Amino acid sequence: MKITLRAGEKVYINGAILCADRKVSLEFLNDVTFLLESHVLQADETTTPLRQLYYAAQIMLINPLIRNEANITFKRMLANLLATFENPLMLKELKLIDEIVCNDRVFEALKAIRLLYPLEAQILSGTLETTHPTHSDQPNRPEAIA
Template sequence: MKITLRAGEKVYINGAILSADRKVSLELLNDVTFLLESHVLQANETTTPLRQLYYAAQIMLINPLIRHEANIAFKRMLGNLLATFENQQMLKELKLIDEIVCNDRVFEALKAIRVLYPLEAQILSGDADSNHPPHSDQPNRPEAIA
């Protein structure tokens, strides 16, 4: 896998943080866990339940030393969300995210959680019907994310 970083951009690889002082392309020659800086959520940005869930999943990827603890927190948060949300589309997608994480595909789970941010905003603002998903041509699935 080849990734390109801009000057000043960071990438998190297997718990290490790498920073580029100029534009650089990196070729990852073996299986690694990485997350680009643009997809890293800072603790002060965890302002909604889904952002908190994302943060816990993100920790599983970027800090392997506490992956188990982050997984426990993720499962607890996910259980609370499943018990709290009534929107059927949100519940369906959260169950899919749980399955994705159980299959150790955390990066895909992060993408799936990000896709749900607009639906969460609608629900939290009271604009979403609690039992019907918003109309969309694409399902909120990782395989539908470009």
């Protein structure tokens, strides 16, 4: 896998944070866990329940030393969300995210959580229509591709 970083951009690789001083391309020749800076949520940005869940999942990727603790926190938060949300589509997607994480595909879970942000915003603002979801309403989940 090959990634390109702009000058000043960071990448989180197996618990290390690398910052490029100029445009650079990196090619990973083996399996690594990484997140680009643009996908990393800062603690002060965890303003909604899904963003808090995302933050717990990202910690599993970027800080391997506390992966187990982050996983426990993620599971606790997910259980709370499943008990709180009533929207059938949200519940279905959260259960799929749980399955993705259980299969150790945390990066894919992050993508799936990000796809739910608009639905969460509608639920939290009370602007969600109460019609039953159709096939086209379903988020484009990464695991559906694999």
